[in-house]
Amino acid sequence: MHRFIYFVSVMALVQLMLAGCALPDNKNADSKPNPEPHTLVIFAAASLSEAMHELAERFESQHPGVTVVIDAKSTSDHRKDLESGAKADLFAFVSKLEMEKSEQSGVIETGRARIYMHNKLSLVVPKDNPARISGLNDLNRPGLRIAMASEEFPIGRYTLECLDKLKATSEFGGAWHGGMLRNIVSRDGNARGVLSKVQKREVDVGFVYASDLLGRDPDAVAGFPIPDAYNVRADYLVAPVKGSKQSGLAEDFMDLMQSKEGRAVFEKRGFITN
Numbered sequence: 001m002h003r004f005i006y007f008v009s010v011m012a013l014v015q016l017m018l019a020g021c022a023l024p025d026n027k028n029a030d031s032k033p034n035p036e037p038h039t040l041v042i043f044a045a046a047s048l049s050e051a052m053h054e055l056a057e058r059f060e061s062q063h064p065g066v067t068v069v070i071d072a073k074s075t076s077d078h079r080k081d082l083e084s085g086a087k088a089d090l091f092a093f094v095s096k097l098e099m100e101k102s103e104q105s106g107v108i109e110t111g112r113a114r115i116y117m118h119n120k121l122s123l124v125v126p127k128d129n130p131a132r133i134s135g136l137n138d139l140n141r142p143g144l145r146i147a148m149a150s151e152e153f154p155i156g157r158y159t160l161e162c163l164d165k166l167k168a169t170s171e172f173g174g175a176w177h178g179g180m181l182r183n184i185v186s187r188d189g190n191a192r193g194v195l196s197k198v199q200k201r202e203v204d205v206g207f208v209y210a211s212d213l214l215g216r217d218p219d220a221v222a223g224f225p226i227p228d229a230y231n232v233r234a235d236y237l238v239a240p241v242k243g244s245k246q247s248g249l250a251e252d253f254m255d256l257m258q259s260k261e262g263r264a265v266f267e268k269r270g271f272i273t274n
Contacts, residue, residue, distance in 0.1 A: 035065030040249045043078040044092040074190045082107040089244040095154040113239035118272040120231045122210040123224040131204035140179030147186035147194045147206035155191045158232045159207045165230045211270035
């Protein structure tokens, strides 16, 4: 009987010792909780959609617990949304004029915006080019149907700047400029809207960003570059939204956009990062 009681006592002691040894492991497990979830909302220009979604995936993999939400549409529409109280943490937009408007309205803080890359303009036609357009010289041909974006959007203003440059040259001049303007049948929407009209053959030619042509169906459209002498430099900027509660994450995402990794994502889509 005594031997039995002794055996039971020893086994109980062993179990207690094992349980005590296991406690540190449980404490260590409890000391590494899952990262606190955060959401980073980014308002981005429509031309940035594909690149920003790719960067968002990379950022999420580098920041466990963070979800990045990309809302891509025209810069001016985003600015107006923010001015009306829409919530976002980061604003990736086009043109210094939009930066000035955003600073004046309090959407972003003065001096916080970074220029991180550029774009330029290109002509786009349906793949089989039924109007037989060979370049800028043809744009004043009577009966041609041209699409450009509205002046409300940065690309619309950049297009007008490009046309003013052409008007001021001896090669094109005022007569060419007047004939070309008479051929504009669509002046609304942004660059993606112009591209859509060309793809649907609603127009013969349109002005878009050079980056809009990369990754498109090669059987649907073709591009004609505009010489640098007449082209424009479209600045792309990014800034934290004033009052954001995720300003730290916003700055980290800005750093990713300007990193070697980020530049490669933009460059393969036709943007200019140098």
